[in-house]
Amino acid sequence: MTFWRNIARLAANRVDEAECPDCPAGLPGEDPAFSTAVTALGAKLAKADGRADQSEYAAFATVFQPDEGSERNVRRLYELARQTSLGFESYARRLAKRYRGCPQLLEDVLDGLFHIAGSDGAVTQDELEYLERVSDLFGLSRLTLRRLKATHLGAGRDDPYVILGVLPDASDEELRAEWKKQLSAAHPDRARARGLPEEFIAVAEAKAASINAAFDTAMAERRELGMMGAA
Known part of the structure; x- marks a missing residue:
């Protein structure tokens, strides 16, 4: 039985198997509870900005690929869920x-939801808040969410990971090594040693300050996340 026929079966039988305490054996697509939850999350995301258009269902179908035999039942469940x-x-x-x-697997689901949110050409603040809330409920780290946001929406120029040129989920050691490398290259003393004018030295000082601030911000975020995880 395919992923999507499991959706139809669950919808027809009104069975709720989501209280199982352990991950079920087999592929997620063979799990009716997974199928139904993913469909409902995709449908309700489409309504998060107050409207739901056909482009979002098309994106949903592209990401989760219902087969022809189950398309009608999938669409019915989707339409029901997206009413609110x-x-x-x-x-x-x-x-x-x-x-x-x-x-x-939970990250993959969130990744697919980001794709759906952006299918109409823009991700609204309401949709972003929806995605952030889903990420929190999934128990994903803020660094994982940051990486997915950067992948789908682009990273802000002031993002510390953009400034340092590393991925948000780089290790502390990788982050520190890149910080030292960039700081060394941008250090004002190097500009002075090359005999550059004061204007260039001022630029180098500003760049070094930006690199230091980015490293401090990234490490502070990681300490905060570590304390939250230990709480």
């Missing part, structure tokens, strides 16, 4: 509980 964005947190919690031992 209310209730999405319940689906996210159930999915997180059922697949808490499979964080990469």
Whole structure:
């Protein structure tokens, strides 16, 4: 039985298997609870900005690929779920509980939701808040969310990871090594040693300050996340 026929079966039988405490054996596509939760999250995301158009369903179908035999049932379930964005947190919690031992799978779902949100050419603040809330309920780290946001929306110029030229999920050692490398290259003393005019030295000083600030910000965020994880 395919991923999407499981959706139809669950919808027809009104079975709720999402309370299982362990990740089920087999592929997620064979799990009706997973299928239904993913469909509901995609549909309710489409309504998060107050409107739901056909481009978002097309993006949903592209990401999660219903087969021809199940398309009609999938569309019916999707249309029902997208009548309101209310209730999405319940689906996210159930999915997180059922697949808490499979964080990469939860990240893949969030990745797909980002794709759907951007399918109409823009991600609204309401949609972004929806995605951030789903990420929190999935138990994903802020660094994972930052990476997905940068992948789909682009990173801000003031993002410390953009300034340092490393991925948000780089290790502390990789982050520190890149910071030292960039700081060494940008150090004002190098500009002075090359005999550059004061204007260039001022630019080098500003760049070095930006690199230091980015490193301090990134490390402070990581310490905060570490304390939150230990709480």
